[in-house]
Amino acid sequence: MTLTLAVPSKGRLEEMTRDWFAQRGLTITRPGGARSYLGAIEGIPDITVRFYPASEIARELIRGNIDLGVTGRDLIHETSEAGPASVEFARNLGFGGADVVVAVPDAWIDVTHMHDLADVASDFRSRHGRWLRIATKYITITRQHFAQAGIAEYRIVESLGATEAAPASGVADIVVDITSTGSTLAANGLRVLEDGVMLQSEANLIVSKTADWSKERRAVLDTMLVRLHD
Ligand SMILES: Nc1ncnc2c1ncn2[C@@H]1O[C@H](COP(=O)(O)OP(=O)(O)OP(=O)(O)O)[C@@H](O)[C@H]1O
Ligand SMILES: O=P(O)(O)OC[C@H]1O[C@H](OP(=O)(O)OP(=O)(O)O)[C@H](O)[C@@H]1O
Incomplete structure (x- = not known):
């Protein structure tokens, strides 16, 4: 035994x-x-x-x-x-220790909170002709958190590595990823939303x-x- x-x-x-x-x-x-x-x-x-x-x-x-x-x-x-x-x-x-976070490109200056992202998501299709794309390997956590935030209009792009590079390379618009020092997000021109920490791990x-x-x-x-x- x-x-x-x-x-x-x-x-x-x-x-x-x-x-x-x-x-x-x-x-x-x-x-x-x-x-x-x-x-x-x-x-x-x-x-x-x-x-x-x-x-x-x-x-x-x-x-x-x-x-x-x-x-x-x-x-x-x-x-x-x-x-x-x-x-x-x-x-x-x-x-x-690291946080699972929602991060957007630095250039999205008006998007600081999840409710701003909700507005972006609902306008995205009419403005750009496609859904907002989120690169992540945290699919379950993203779905739960976005549902809680009332955001349904998005598409997940599954990413198994170098997730932070996805927005710059045009594969996705924003990311959900793990961060500890924040240096990888910063190096890729991404910023965590002020209420964008989904989970502290x-x-x-x-x-x-x-x-x-x-x-x-x-x-x-x-x-x-x-x-x-x-
Ligand atoms: N930058 C980081 N700082 C601290 N902890 C981290 C960091 N990145 C990941 N982790 C944590 O390390 C743990 C294991 O990550 P790791 O990437 O080794 O997982 P894995 O699934 O075994 O790896 P792989 O995807 O390479 O098979 C996760 O729980 C994660 O939260
Ligand atoms: O916020 P930071 O301190 O930049 O850490 C975040 C990075 O760490 C992890 O990658 P990886 O397992 O490759 O870790 P490493 O970059 O620390 O080697 C994770 O996928 C992020 O890319």
Whole structure:
């Protein structure tokens, strides 16, 4: 009866996750090296570590295929509308902080708030003969947020990389993307709307609510969470 803990296999969260566990006396090992997807925590045989991309960790936590994992809050919200309700955010890890934002070209000087964008969107078709296009990889979050803002007249252009370049290259008009220092948006002549922060994200230790939680498994989890208190 072992629990599965998924940790990011690469990217910005990988090393910081290991450090965070190490600071609490838990050493994550990866005996097969960087290309191996299986690991352990020294001294805790009840837990198996799996190394996955951060976005897969979000998906598998929601499905209940892994018991707990480290990933960004944004990826839980993006993976499905039911995502946040399917998991428990157990520990905020204090790194991987970034905001999912709506940003428009600097030249759109009259567009400072979402209600201005609503006006632009509703006029766009008659003025330009097409819908307002939003480049993003955050499709679920964009749909929810724009619906809340009463904006329906737009089209999403799915972007898997270099989203901030889309307006300048003519692929889209505005973007929804993640930002931390703001330098990528600024370098691409984009500005965040004043009420354009859709979600504040941070890396979290997250427990699946849909996994199998027998009494014994819950006890292993609780012992682990006690060791990981701040
Ligand atoms: N500039 C940033 N500063 C801080 N955190 C960021 C930044 N960009 C992304 N993140 C966070 O890092 C987490 C993982 O991002 P990453 O791009 O590694 O995801 P992934 O899905 O594993 O990668 P990939 O798309 O390359 O497969 C996300 O939760 C995101 O919020
Ligand atoms: O607000 P900023 O600090 O400029 O960060 C934002 C950028 O970071 C992420 O990209 P990527 O994973 O390539 O990150 P990196 O640019 O930090 O390498 C994200 O997709 C943005 O493009």
